Amino acid sequence: MNRNLKTKLGKICHDTKMDWNKSKPVVKIPGHVTSNHSFCTFRAISPEEALEEKAILESIAWPRYPSLQPDYSLINTNNPACGSFTILPRRGGGKWHIGDQLEVMVQIHDYLCRPKKYGGDVLLARLHTPALEAGVAGQVVDHLNGSYSAVFTLLWEGRAEVQVTLVHSSEAVEVLRRLTVQQPDRINFKSLFRSGSESESTNCNICLRPSRTPLCNFTDVRTGEPWFCHKPKNLSCESRIDCSKGEFTQNLRLDEEKLFVRKVNMKVHIRSSGPSDVFVTSNIKDEPNSTLSSGRWTPSGFYYRGAWRSLSGTAVQDFSPEQMTQCLKGKQVHLYGDSTIRQWFEYLIEVLPNVNKFDLHTKKQPGPFMALDHTNNIMVTFHCHGPPLCFVGSLTSQVRYIANELDGFAGGRDTVIVFGIWAHFSTFPLEVYIRRLMSIRGAVVRLLARAPETLVVIRTANVKALSLYVALTNSDWYSMQHDKALRAVFRGLDVRLVDAWEMIVAHHLPHKLHPEPPIIKNMINVILSYTCPDLLS
Incomplete structure (x- = not known):
């Protein structure tokens, strides 16, 4: 057992008289806590990891x-109807060309149409040409005075239109921040305990408020990931x-709901004060390609004629079902994560011509699932990641922490590991998420050390449609913070990313937690291009 974890658990045992010989001990009060989230329990980390987390x-x-x-x-809060954006002239004057940087200035105003004097708003920016099914995400820079810049790289010829979207006002962000600090348990979880004919349901969480009710400690022994449930009155923790x-x-203060009104001050477009588009020219006769992007802001990719084109070094190819089979022949693809990863499993078994889902008699949402193509020796599996993901009826016997699963793989050139973990951590302190990622990273490092030819692909977070409930529990602001943390934790490792964030921001389809099929197809093309980079060249 990790020494830090053992020390931490030893302290809990000493304080609460836990019995080390019991695998599921009963705790009288929550264990060790850190930060200012006084009733949350965090996984123990090393001093080096603590410094990294702080950074x-x-x-x-x-x-x-x-x-x-x-x-x-x-x-005094944001009124998108009064705010506006302005396209700045090309530096040096003249016509816009492919490879230029287009800069847009955005000014936020309040309901009296006065310019705001401070930053902190959440904005998204997109440049698109509907007729070409072309689109690219922009980089938004907060000047902390109520004004913002949106920067785009021009990547295709023709007329391109700027779109700026207000996701949240700075005041709404402050509410979301406060909720995470004061109410990280605003979504609770339940477990069913059963022995014979007797059953009982109790509350569970990473964050359980102090109570005289004894707790069952379900902290994962190998990873140290914490999870607690209130002990049933008449049943054991093992049941x-x-x-x-x-x-x-939902515990909002007076009028705070009014900060989260869709198409009023949440997920609403900001108008242009002048022209909203530019005309881009080029002397290059060929269609856009990845060599044309340069300058201060380089996106991970862009859409052109509906197809995603990567700017990160790996050309994305468009795979037919037969070519998908050829690419995956002899391979095993293991998918771990939430419902946005389950989408990929469902897409693969629908599109791959000879793959059949093997009936494991599991529930529709949590799985696990397996699909096989015996002729071509292809296996595709899906497992949910561990708590706090708890679909209705998720059996505890099927709980899979990604780090533990990776430690069980031999790996190799015929193994593809894909995971996405983000949406179910939004209501918790960021430390919970960062430490889960660090745990997974450790397993990835160990896997690549013993089998460096293993392909590891990570799906990032993405934007989505927002209602009041979604905003308070899984806002784009939360997702944005988690996306940045994920990229920081895995920076420098030999892993690949599917940039779901930019792939949805740049697309013309509406923002959705579960992207529409055209986007999923492009995401799968990215994974297959990582898997078989030379197949179609």
């Missing part, structure tokens, strides 16, 4: 609202059989 949190720190305890009026998401508690 990551500082690097992604969001601008704070001017007052630590904001006393604002709604009329737990499942995990599911429970109730949502």
Whole structure:
């Protein structure tokens, strides 16, 4: 057992008189806590990891609202109808060319149409040409004075239109920040305990408020990932059989709901103060390609005629079902994550011509699932990642922490590991997420050390449609922070990314937690291009 983990658990045992000989001990009060989230339990990490975590949190720190305890009026908050953006002239003048940097200035105004004087708003920017099914995400820079820059790389010829979207006002972000600090348990979880004819359901979480009710400690022994449930009155901790998401508690202050109104001040476009498009020319006769991007801001890729074109070094090819089979012949593809990864499993078994789903008699949402093509020796599997992902009826016997699963693989050139883990961590302190990623990273490092030809692909977070409930539990702002943390944790490792964030921001289809089939097809093409880079060349 990890020495730090053993020391931490030993302290809990000493404080609560836990019995080391019991695999599922009962705890009287929550274990060791850190940070200012006084009733959350975090996985123990090394001093080096603690320094890294601190650096990551500082690097992604969001601008704070001017007052630590904001006393604002709604009329002082963002009114997209008054705000505007302006396309700045090309540096040096003249016509716009492929490879140029297009810069847009955005000014945010309040409901009295006065310019705001501070930053912290959440904006998205896209440049697109509907007729060409072309689109690219822009980089948004906060100048901390109510104005923002959006920077785009011009990548195709013709007329290209700028679109700037207000996701959240800075005041809304402050509410989301406060909720995570004060109410990280606003989504609770439940487990069913059963023995014979007797059963009982209790609340579970990483963050359980202090109580006289004894706790069952289900912290994973190998990874140290914490999970607790209130102990049933008449049953043992060992009688737990499942995990599911429970109730949502919404505790907003007066008028705060009005900060999260769709198409009013949440996920609404900002108008242009002048022309909203530019005309791009080029002396190059060929279609756009990855060699044309240069300058200060380089996106990970862009769409052209509906196909994703990577700017990160690996050319993305368009695979037919037969070519997909040829690429995956003799390979095993293991998918781990949430429902956005399950989408990929469902796409593969639908499109691959000879793959048949093997009936494991598991539930529709949590799985696990397996599909086989015996003729071509292809295997595709899906497993949910561990808590706090708890689909209804998720059996505890099927809980899979990604790090533990990776440690069980021999790996090799015929093994493809894909995972995505982000959406179910939004209500928790960022430390919970960062430490889970660090745990997975350790397993990835060990896997690549023993089998360096193993392909590891990570799916990033993505934007989605927002309602009040979604905003309070899985806002794009939360996803943006998690996306930055994920990239920081895995930076420098020999892994590949599917940039779901940019692939959805850049696309003309509406933002959705579960992207539409055309986007999924492009994502799968990215994975297959990593797997078989030379197949179609």
